[in-house]
Amino acid sequence: MRYTTVVESNDLAERVAAGDFRAAARLMRWLDDGDPRALPVYSRLFDRMGHAMRTGITGAAGVGKSTLVDALVTRWRAAGLRVGVVAVDPSSPFTGGALLGDRVRLGRHAEDPGVFIRSLASRGRLGGVSASTALVAGVLDAMGFDHVVVETVGVGQGEVEILRHVDTTVVVIAPGHGDEIQAQKAGLLEIADILVVNKADLDGAEDAAAHLEAAIALSDRDARKPRVLRVSAREDQGIEGLVAEIDRLRGEGQARPGYPRDERSRTEALLADLVTRESGVRLRRLLDLDAEARTIVDAVAARRLDPFAAAEALLEHLLK
């Protein structure tokens, strides 16, 4: 394994801080791969982070999340703000395939130096996508982007984990498929700071919005009940209102720490993800290379040791 020299990591950190897209892309790849060369670079950039507004956009496949992100990016760019986007893509054909032909890519802004778009595959990687998302968002923050948007398909626990790394969560629903009932069942109403009924140009949007408003009125959430906004991302309707609501929540968050989410709870989420990821990496290395660890595995396989005791022994061995 190759470690970067101090000079190399200083140089890369400086280029990232200066907004160099290629340097940033390289650092993001290292972070995503768990490459140790990322560590000194990230740590040099750390004190530049903490300024970007982080917004999560989630909802079922095909509800129009990317179209909405695209509309938001256009609005923020018009206001002179720079935007970084992390699109977490389900790489499994079972969750992502059905709508692939119809999905919107954010290519329209690809030539704009004020916009940086990064896709992260959500499956098949060591340690899960949640840590990677938070780290990549951190790099965008250090690059001086005003807004960082994380788009993720809201299907399960993994996605909810990702959203612990943003300040404000926008849950998107589209009319016509009982989507509002699904979202309610999946617990998306509980994590929403803002609810968007997209495709408001289609029949059924008003019913979906009314259903959501009723569900929220009945819910036992306190003052943090999300507003329901009617939007048509494709027709560029209602985007202004969404931008204003994101800003309003940020203002409230500054006036009243902990709302919607504060730095401390985001830090806790990041550390939990990193410890999980790092211990996973080290454990696998140990199991591959370490004689004592292999003896422990053999003992369980031969039923001489129970798995809990073995796990305990491996943890101890890991921390030595």
Ligand SMILES: Nc1nc2c(ncn2[C@@H]2O[C@H](COP(=O)(O)OP(=O)(O)OP(=O)(O)O)[C@@H](O)[C@H]2O)c(=O)[nH]1
């Ligand atoms: N009628 C209507 N269609 C829309 C609207 N917004 C998006 N769409 C369409 O919905 C389809 C899916 O849009 P995407 O933006 O790719 O949806 P997504 O939620 O990002 O999809 P995934 O990333 O695959 O989960 C596309 O055909 C869009 O043109 C809208 O406001 N009204």
Ligand SMILES: [Mg+2]
């Ligand atoms: Mg999308």
